[in-house]
Amino acid sequence: MIPNNIMTKKFIKTIVGSLLATGLLLTDAVAQQTPAPKQTRAISIEGATAHLGNGQVIENSLIMFDKGKITFVGSANARIARQGEIIKATGKHVYPGFIAANTSLGLAEIDAVRATRDFDEVGTMLPHIRSIIAYNTESRVVETMRPNGVFIAQVTPRGGRISGTSSVVQLDAWNWEDASVKLDDAIHINWPSIFTRGRWWLGEVSDLKPNKQYPVAVNQLKDFFQRAKLYLQGDRTAVNLPYEALEQVFKGRKKVFVHVNGKKSISDAIHFFKKLGINSVVIVGGHEAEQVASLLSTNNIPVVLKRAHRLPTKEDEDYDLPFRSAKILTDAGILVGVGMSGDMERMSTRNLPFYAGTYGAYGLGKEKAVQLITGNNAKILGIDKQMGTLEVGKDATLFISEGDALDMRTNILTKAYIQGRALSLDTHQTKLWKRYSNKYKNQ
Template identity: 35%
Template sequence: MKKLLTSVIAASLSVSAVAHDMVPGAAQSQPVLLQGGTLHTVTQGVLPNTDLLFDQGKIVAIGSQLEVPANARVIDVSGKSVFPGIIALDTTLGLIELESVRATNDMREIGKITPEVSGHTAYNPDSEVIPTIRYNGITHAQIVPQGNLIAGRSSLLQTDGWTFEDAAETLNVGVHVNWPRASLNTSWWERRSPEEQRKANAEELKLLKQAFIDAKAYADAKKANVLQGMDVRWEAMLGLFDGSSKLFVHAHDKRQLEQAMEFASEWGFELVLVGARDAWRIADQIAANDVQVIYGEPYGLPTRHDEPYDQAYAVPALLAEAGVDFAIAYSTGFWDIRNLGFAAGNASAFGLDKDQALAAVTIKPAEIMGVADKVGSLEVGKQASLVVSDGDILDHLGQKVRWMFIDGAEVDLNNRHNQLYQKYRQKP
């Protein structure tokens, strides 16, 4: 009993110790003029020695030697680069803090069919991880529930805010499905026979398809005004049938990707393939079906013995060559998504055009999430969600973020890692 009590107290102390002490930025109260920087607009090319003015949270002017408004804050960014904020897709940011402490893990719900789960409701805006990923230029993150056959819905949140409500960019964008296995598990820990595995895979696929049949029957009944009661599961899936939500399918194997595309085509869903390690194998087919891809394996070893060592790094270039509409992500990451910009830079080193690499972590994620009219590029009228860096934000050696603004509010770039770095610099 004493040991149990000690463990509970230790876990409680761990949870209470993981809240960061950075105060969210105050709403913009005066115009801000960034003078003389190199603007990486994403949609309108690179503009050297150019000014950018934003006010009331939005970009109001871009040009050379802009007139300084009254009461404006002027920041000299000459010699520095200005980028739109990086958007991290398919993350568990704010849903988990310490992998070894169960009380800090709220990534998944119990059960296989839980479309009613919304990732943002469990989001912890005080997570110590959040300031560390902001430090590398990430202004937005898609929060995705994990684990189940139908896991729930995702939302895009800003990485600075008191609550998920004031951090919300867009909520409940789409339903996330973890596609059943289409192959046999040959790992040493697998105890089931091949026949048992095939049967289990078929049952999972049957269960998934039946859930969509039930959801469609519910949607039809609601449209006809003959419902006998409300089911929160099928309510959460209504957007798939009226076109207001996307279907995000998490899958890697070529056979899974093909099955998912056939399924989405049959139902008329707007499909996004997530993870998609084998997407390069059927890139032409993906492009022909106008399917979007969130490529979530920018690093890693080859999947098969006959693949080259750099297969994971070269996939973005292969997708671009085939005309696939894609973004780059760190699938199901949280602390490691700080390296997302560098993953895009690495992809450019393995054949992806550099402009496309930047687009893959800015405007392309914004398009997938349906907010490209607000974020993802530096354009007049868009939100002032941007970063100023000493160098290329995709270069882990050259970049150093000096300022970050989200909706015009300046973000505190301090973080736990920096605090520890400064502390131990002073150690004799």
């Protein structure tokens, strides 16, 4: 007979081995695919229609890049030696990688599971909270962005009066350090609402009514910024992290993204920061921004609009006003981008190009719609020297599509690159699609 202790050891060894094997299989099944290696060979894309991201288009283009940087942008008729691998893309389209502003992408995985949600911290005034620390490069939601051409995102916290600090990331990385494109680009403030609704769960009437606490909330913000200013001008003996986080804001090196809607609220917010001497302000949401367009234009304040697919908020508004808002603001000389806050925002971020396409279809035009999520968003986020347009010297963050990338019927990517690295376009969703396509194809 085998001694009990030996049998016990064998049993434990067998169980541990089985668990490890199962764990490895599960890890392989659910983990993000391995990030692409650095570019080692030059690439030339020839014959495609190039949408540069600045409103310009080059038919029959030649785009070349090496070591992660674009080295040539021009006509395929140019007498210039092609470099490295030559990709024939006649009949296809080349775009800069799309940039999603104002999204909590990578900060939560499953809305119904609290442990996976890391976008909202406890507290009210939290400018020192950094979203980048919580960004999850292994998110299965993040990988679903790439097949639609969304390669860059401004990872933004939510909640509180001052939610925290966002950062800009690229969506193919091992960890947040690798992902970072621009660290701590802006703080995000949720401007108080002028109106409020009754709490239905307490039996109150749910109709809109003036918010009596509006001036109180504005004064609290004012007091916070004034105290921070005094602190930063003092000796800072006792360190105050929230106040420290505002130093770069007062110096103009970090932007303030004000999440605000309504004509009066937007106007109040603009004057509020102007009095504080803070000029790097961006309006986010911007419902009724068209009613204060001259004020926005005069103060050179960009607007990050919500998704186009939303309803009017007032009974007397045109049904298509949300679709036309980008056109109205652009015509007024305002720099306009597109953000992703709202219901199902992380999953819906992959639809960014189609929201831009709706803005394009309602007066803005296709190339200016492309600008919303490329060159414009890059300028608003302060990364336009590095990416956002197809220009020599910028990062080779781009893709080839079989058709119009703003149309969900034809936005079919064949090649994609971030900083010159060739991306995998496989995701959990594409694997399931292929699996079940084959099932029904064989029946």
